[in-house]
Amino acid sequence: MLQLRNLSLRYKIPLRGTVLVLITAVIVTGSLIFREYDELKQDLLVNAASLGRVLATTLVTPIAHDDAWRAYEIISSPFQPGTREHAPQSAELLMILDPDYRVYVSTRPTEFPMLTDPGSISADYRAVQDAIRARKSAEPFPLEIAGSETLYVITPIIADGVSLGTLVAAYSTTGFLPRFFNIAQRGALVTLLVLAILLPGAWYWGSHFATPLVQLAENMGKIGSHIPADTELEIYESRDEVGQVGSAFRRMVSELRRKEALEQEVLLSERLAAVGRLSAGIAHEINNPLGGMLNAISTFKRHGNPDAAVALLEEREACGRCDLPNRLVLGGKTLSLLERGLTQIKDTVGALLVEARADSHPVSAQDIEDTRTLVQPDVHRKRASLDWDNGLREPVALPSTLVRQVLLNLLLNAVQAVEPGGRVACRVYRNSDTLVLSVGNDGAHIPPEHRQVLFEPFTSGRPDGHGLGLWVTYQIVSQLGGEIAVASEPGDTRFTVQLPVAPPVS
Amino acid sequence: MTRRWTFSTERRRLLAALAGVTASWLARPAGAGRHEAVRVGLTPVFLDDQVAFLNTWRDYLAARLERPVVFVQKGSYREIVDLLRQEGLDFAWLCGYPYVRHRAQMRLLAVPLYRGAPRYQSYLIVPASDTRTRSLLDLRGRIFAYSDPDSNSGYLYPQFSLLQAGENPARFFARSFFTWGHRKVVEAVASGLAQGGAVDGYIWETLRLLHPQLAAATRIVDRSPEFGFPPFVARAGIPKRDFELAQQVLLGMANDPGGAGLLQRLNLDGFTQGDTAMFESVAKMMRVLDASHVAAS
Numbered sequence: 001m002l003q004l005r006n007l008s009l010r011y012k013i014p015l016r017g018t019v020l021v022l023i024t025a026v027i028v029t030g031s032l033i034f035r036e037y038d039e040l041k042q043d044l045l046v047n048a049a050s051l052g053r054v055l056a057t058t059l060v061t062p063i064a065h066d067d068a069w070r071a072y073e074i075i076s077s078p079f080q081p082g083t084r085e086h087a088p089q090s091a092e093l094l095m096i097l098d099p100d101y102r103v104y105v106s107t108r109p110t111e112f113p114m115l116t117d118p119g120s121i122s123a124d125y126r127a128v129q130d131a132i133r134a135r136k137s138a139e140p141f142p143l144e145i146a147g148s149e150t151l152y153v154i155t156p157i158i159a160d161g162v163s164l165g166t167l168v169a170a171y172s173t174t175g176f177l178p179r180f181f182n183i184a185q186r187g188a189l190v191t192l193l194v195l196a197i198l199l200p201g202a203w204y205w206g207s208h209f210a211t212p213l214v215q216l217a218e219n220m221g222k223i224g225s226h227i228p229a230d231t232e233l234e235i236y237e238s239r240d241e242v243g244q245v246g247s248a249f250r251r252m253v254s255e256l257r258r259k260e261a262l263e264q265e266v267l268l269s270e271r272l273a274a275v276g277r278l279s280a281g282i283a284h285e286i287n288n289p290l291g292g293m294l295n296a297i298s299t300f301k302r303h304g305n306p307d308a309a310v311a312l313l314e315e316r317e318a319c320g321r322c323d324l325p326n327r328l329v330l331g332g333k334t335l336s337l338l339e340r341g342l343t344q345i346k347d348t349v350g351a352l353l354v355e356a357r358a359d360s361h362p363v364s365a366q367d368i369e370d371t372r373t374l375v376q377p378d379v380h381r382k383r384a385s386l387d388w389d390n391g392l393r394e395p396v397a398l399p400s401t402l403v404r405q406v407l408l409n410l411l412l413n414a415v416q417a418v419e420p421g422g423r424v425a426c427r428v429y430r431n432s433d434t435l436v437l438s439v440g441n442d443g444a445h446i447p448p449e450h451r452q453v454l455f456e457p458f459t460s461g462r463p464d465g466h467g468l469g470l471w472v473t474y475q476i477v478s479q480l481g482g483e484i485a486v487a488s489e490p491g492d493t494r495f496t497v498q499l500p501v502a503p504p505v506s
Numbered sequence: 507m508t509r510r511w512t513f514s515t516e517r518r519r520l521l522a523a524l525a526g527v528t529a530s531w532l533a534r535p536a537g538a539g540r541h542e543a544v545r546v547g548l549t550p551v552f553l554d555d556q557v558a559f560l561n562t563w564r565d566y567l568a569a570r571l572e573r574p575v576v577f578v579q580k581g582s583y584r585e586i587v588d589l590l591r592q593e594g595l596d597f598a599w600l601c602g603y604p605y606v607r608h609r610a611q612m613r614l615l616a617v618p619l620y621r622g623a624p625r626y627q628s629y630l631i632v633p634a635s636d637t638r639t640r641s642l643l644d645l646r647g648r649i650f651a652y653s654d655p656d657s658n659s660g661y662l663y664p665q666f667s668l669l670q671a672g673e674n675p676a677r678f679f680a681r682s683f684f685t686w687g688h689r690k691v692v693e694a695v696a697s698g699l700a701q702g703g704a705v706d707g708y709i710w711e712t713l714r715l716l717h718p719q720l721a722a723a724t725r726i727v728d729r730s731p732e733f734g735f736p737p738f739v740a741r742a743g744i745p746k747r748d749f750e751l752a753q754q755v756l757l758g759m760a761n762d763p764g765g766a767g768l769l770q771r772l773n774l775d776g777f778t779q780g781d782t783a784m785f786e787s788v789a790k791m792m793r794v795l796d797a798s799h800v801a802a803s
C-alpha cells in the first residue's frame with residue numbers, strides 16, 4: 001500500500017484510469033448478467049407456461065381415452081434427438097401425474113415408471129405434489145424449491161372443469177450457467193477491447209498531466225546543497241494551477257538566489273570586519289609595549305649613560321590593558337623594561353599560536369581537581385560558591401594540559417562573570433564517546449550580538465579582559481576535534497565542551 | 507371385444523339398410539372405369555412410415571394395374587377393416603386376426619412370403635436391461651404394451667397365452683396400453699415406458715435390419731408358434747377381373763427386377779396365393795378369447 005502511495009504520478013494517474021475502466025466494465029457486465037438472468041427466467045416461465053398450455057390441451061384426448069402411449073408421444077416430442085443441447089431453456093423432464101398424483105407417463109420412464117409415486121422417488125416431487133394439492137388453479141404456475149437446482153412449471157390438465165391430471169415440466173437452472181459464462185466472457189472481451197483503445201490514451205494523457213508536476217518535484221529536489229540556476233529549471237508554462245505553482249516556484253527560487261547572494265555579501269563583510277578587528281587587536285597589543293620600549297630607547301639615547309641616570313617617565317594615560325609600569329629607571333632598568341615588553345609581545349603571539357604540547361599525559365580526575373585548586377583563590381575573592389561535580393573515574397586519553405587549560409579558562413571566565421556572592425557550577429563527566437566539560441554561572445548573560453564574536457580574539461566582553469581566553473579555548477577544542485557550545489539567558493550562562501575520546505584507557 | 511363386435515354388426519345392418527340409397531356411391535369403385543383409382547388400405551403390419559418407399563411401390567402397382575393407385579393409411583387396423591367392409595377400399599393389407607374375424611366380408615388375395623414361407627411369429631420383448639424375465643408369466647404386475655386390439659401377434663396371441671396359463675388377461679398386468687403400431691411397441695419397450703410388449707416378429711426382424719439400435723434396446727423373451735402371415739385381402743364385391751389382375755401383379759412381383767427390389771425393401775421374398783387354412787390357428791385363438799369374454803360378461 002505504501003509502495004503504491006509512493007508511486008510516481010506518472011503511473012498513478014493512468015493506473016487510476018485503468019482501475020476506473022475496469023470497475024465500470026465489471027459493473028456493466030454484472031448488471032447485464034443480472035438482467036439476462038431475469039430475462040432468461042421470465043422467458044423460461046413464459047415459454048414453459050405456453051408449452052404447458054399447448055401440451056395440456058393436446059393431452060386431454062389421450063388421457064380421456066386412457067391412451068398412455070399417445071400421451072407419452074406428445075410429451076416426448078420436445079425431446080427429439082439433437083434438440084436438447086441447443087436449447088438450454090427446454091425442459092429436462094416432462095411428467096404427467098394422474099388425479100392421484102401418481103406417474104401417468106414421464107419422459108424418463110425408467111426413472112419415473114408409470115403408476116409410481118414420484119414423491120417416493122424424489123423429495124422435489126413431494127413438494128410438487130403438495131403444491132398441486134394446495135393450488136386449484138387452471139393456469140400454469142412455477143414452483144421453485146429451496147435447495148433444488150430445478151425449476152418446476154406445473155400445468156393442470158382440465159377438461160370440462162374436471163381435472164384429468166397434471167403436467168409437470170422440470171427445468172434445470174444450471175442450464176443458465178453456460179449462458180452467463182458466455183456473457184461474462186463477452187463482457188471481458190469488450191472490456192479488453194475498450195482498455196486496448198483507452199489505455200494508450202490514458203497513459204499518454206496521464207503522463208502528460210503528470211509531467212509538469214514531476215518536473216516541479218524534480219526541480220524542488222535540486223534545492224538543497226545549492227540553488228539551481230534559472231537555466232536548470234524546467235518549468236511547465238501555463239496559466240492553470242500547476243502553471244501557477246511553477247511560476248511561484250520560479251519566483252521563490254530567484255528570491256532564494258538573491259537571499260543567498262546577500263548572505264554571501266554579509267558573510268564576506270563580516271569576515272573582513274573580523275580580520276580588521278583581529279589585526280587591530282594584534283596591532284594594539286603589540287603597539288602598547290612597542291610604544292613603551294621605543295620611549296625607553298629614546299630616553300636612553302638622550303641621556304647616554306644608562307646606569308647613572310634614572311629617568312622618570314611621565315605618567316601617561318595608556319590603554320587599560322597596558323600593564324607596563326609607569327616608571328622606568330634608565331640603564332639597567334631600560335633593558336629590563338625592553339625585556340618585559342618583548343616578553344609581553346611573545347606571550348601575545350604565543351597565545352595566538354596555540355599548539356598541542358607533547359608532554360601531556362592522559363587527563364585524570366586529579367587533573368580536574370588541580371584545576372579546582374587553581375581557581376579556588378579567585379572564587380574566594382569573589383565570595384562566590386563553586387558547585388563542583390567531578391564525574392571522571394578513570395583517565396581519559398586526552399592531553400591533560402590542554403584539557404586543564406580549557407577548563408581553567410572557562411572557570412576563570414565564569415568566576416569573573418558572576419556578581420560577588422554569585423554561583424559557579426562545574427560538571428565534568430564521561431559519556432560513551434565524549435568527555436564533557438560543562439561550566440555555568442549566574443552572572444550577566446551574553447547578549448546575542450556579542451555571542452557572534454564570542455570566540456574571536458581581542459573581543460572580550462569585559463573592560464579588563466584581553467579577549468584571548470575564549471579564542472584560545474576555541475582553538476584547543478577545535479584541535480582536539482571537539483565542539484564548544486554556549487547557552488546564555490539571564491541568570492544562567494553555560495559553556496559546554498564535548499571532546500571525542502578513544503575507548504577508556506585501562 | 508364383444509361390445510365392439512356387436513357394434514360392428516349393427517353398423518353392418520345399418521349400412522345394408524342404406525344400401526339402396528347409397529348403391530350408386532358404393533358401386534362406384536366396382537363399376538369404375540380405367541381412370542378410377544385403386545384404393546389400397548395399409549395397416550402397420552409392416553413399416554408403413556416409409557413415405558418414399560410407398561410412393562415407389564404405388565407407382566409400381568399403378569403401372570402394372572394400368573390405373574392410379576391410392577394408399578389409404580389409418581391410425582388403427584379397425585378403421586381399415588371398416589372401410590374395407592364398407593367397400594370404401596378395394597384391397598387392404600391386414601392382419602390375420604381381423605381377416606379371420608371378417609372372413610365372410612372379404613376375399614383372400616395373396617399372402618406374403620417371409621423367409622420363404624407365408625408364416626411369421628409373435629415375439630415377446632422386454633427392455634435389453636431386463637435380463638431376468640424368462641416368460642410372459644414373469645411380467646405379472648408389470649406394464650405391458652400391446653400394438654393394436656385387432657393385431658394377432660400384438661394382442662391376440664399374448665391374451666390367448668395368458669388364458670391358456672389360467673390367468674385373467676385384464677388383471678394380469680398392472681397396466682397395459684396400445685401403441686397402435688408394432689414399431690411403437692418396440693419403442694415403448696426400448697424407452698422403458700413398458701416393461702414388456704408383444705410385437706410382430708417380422709417387424710422386429712426388419713427393424714433389426716433398418717434400425718439396429720432400436721431393436722438392440724429390446725430383448726426377445728419368447729417366440730410364438732408360427733401363424734399365417736398378415737394377408738392382402740380384397741373387398742367382397744371386387745370385380746373378378748380386378749381381383750385377378752391385382753393377384754397376378756402381387757404374385758409376379760418377385761419375378762421382375764422392380765418388384766424384387768421393392769420386396770427386398772419390405773424384407774419379403776414374394777407372394778403366394780394362400781388359403782384360409784393358413785389362419786386356422788388364429789381363428790382358434792380368437793374363439794378361445796371370445797369365449798372368455800362371453801364368460802366374463
